[in-house]
Amino acid sequence: MTTLVVGASGATGRLLVEQLRNRGQKVKVIVRSSDKLPEALKSNDNLTVICASVLELSDVEISQHVNGCRAVASCLGHNLSLKGIYGQPRRIVTDATRRLCNAIPCQGIDFTSLND
Numbered sequence: 001m002t003t004l005v006v007g008a009s010g011a012t013g014r015l016l017v018e019q020l021r022n023r024g025q026k027v028k029v030i031v032r033s034s035d036k037l038p039e040a041l042k043s044n045d046n047l048t049v050i051c052a053s054v055l056e057l058s059d060v061e062i063s064q065h066v067n068g069c070r071a072v073a074s075c076l077g078h079n080l081s082l083k084g085i086y087g088q089p090r091r092i093v094t095d096a097t098r099r100l101c102n103a104i105p106c107q108g109i110d111f112t113s114l115n116d
């Protein structure tokens with residue numbers, strides 16, 4: 001089973017990735033930078049790191065990343081800084097959730113968001 005995690009560089013996302021890996025699952029993450037991911041994790045064969053800003057991916061690219069996953073988890077949230085809260089994008093959670101859900105086929109993939 002492969003799970004796609006967005007927001008994997010954040011406090012919650014890192015914990016989720018670690019727990020999925022501890023269960024022996026394959027994980028695909030989309031992160032703006034892999035710098036915040038632990039070195040041990042980055043070198044793990046069962047982890048695929050895609051360096052991109054999720055809202056800047058095309059619909060086709062998002063579909064390609066969702067393809068082959070059994071679940072998608074969004075741990076995105078506004079960074080707790082003036083820029084993160086008041087700057088662009090203003091609707092990171094809503095827009096990313098909508099785009100990910102649109103990329104998910106009707107059946108077969110679970111979606112969860114911290115901001116349900």
Ligand SMILES: NC(=O)c1ccc[n+]([C@@H]2O[C@H](COP(=O)([O-])OP(=O)(O)OC[C@H]3O[C@@H](n4cnc5c(N)ncnc54)[C@H](OP(=O)(O)O)[C@@H]3O)[C@@H](O)[C@H]2O)c1
Binds near residue numbers: 088
């Ligand atoms: N429902 C619940 O019980 C519950 C519990 C905990 C948290 N939450 C919510 O979950 C969210 C995440 O919490 P957290 O503590 O893990 O936050 P965090 O540590 O600040 O992580 C935020 C994540 O979102 C990413 N992100 C922020 N702005 C982005 C952008 N413009 N484009 C792409 N990625 C962006 C960050 O990426 P970078 O590393 O690249 O900045 C990081 O991976 C928050 O909204 C929080 O309120 C809900």
